[in-house]
Amino acid sequence: MTSTQPDAESVESTSTKRLEEEGEIAADYLEELLDIADLDGDIDIDIDHGRAAVEIVSEDPADRSLSRLAGPDGEVLDALQELTRLAVQAKTGERSRLMLDVAGYRSARRAELVAVAEEAIARVKESGEAVALDAMNPFERKVVHDAVASAGMSSDSDGVEPNRHVVIRPA
Structure with a gap:
């Protein structure tokens, strides 16, 4: 068959x-x-x-x-x-x-966002408190979420467009 x-x-x-x-x-x-x-x-x-x-x-x-x-x-x-x-x-x-x-706009922006995410991740690890980032479009939030996941931490999107932003939480 x-x-x-x-x-x-x-x-x-x-x-x-x-x-x-x-x-x-x-x-x-x-x-x-x-x-x-x-x-x-x-x-x-x-x-x-x-x-x-x-x-x-x-x-x-x-x-x-x-x-x-x-x-x-x-x-x-x-x-x-x-x-x-x-x-x-x-x-x-x-x-x-x-x-x-x-x-190359998005690729340059991706590098900037990864740096912003890494800085916020360091602040979360140091303080143990959640960090909310500035409002971002969906592409930018996805880049940040990916960077946070790669660091073994968690993040959520919060708020309503155009003020939707990422919140990075302690692991």
Whole structure:
């Protein structure tokens, strides 16, 4: 008797293909946007932690024009990510969890947030008291939660958008 259940390898292959398709759709959408905005940039597509990851990078490291697509505090990048996710959803019919980065903004922000989390973790260990951080968007909170979990401690998100923040608790 043969099993009708797909094996783990074919499920992973299907998932990878779906994520690659998301990345390609996003890249096409973003290339059109760059053309309309008359901005130069290359698009890198990857799969990171089970998500399509797309980054717009500058061909010239000295060119800062792409930073406008990140905006102050990443608000423009967050909006552009949502629009790109909607473009992918319109083509695939499925909700996308695609992550978008522009000119290394998110990777630099991730490093800053890990440093903030490490400092707060040290304060919690020293004082034994919970520490509440400033309000953060979902991406930023996820980075902090991951850093806290890596340190063997616990954290929760508290509050309501736009004031939702992370609270780090003693282990």
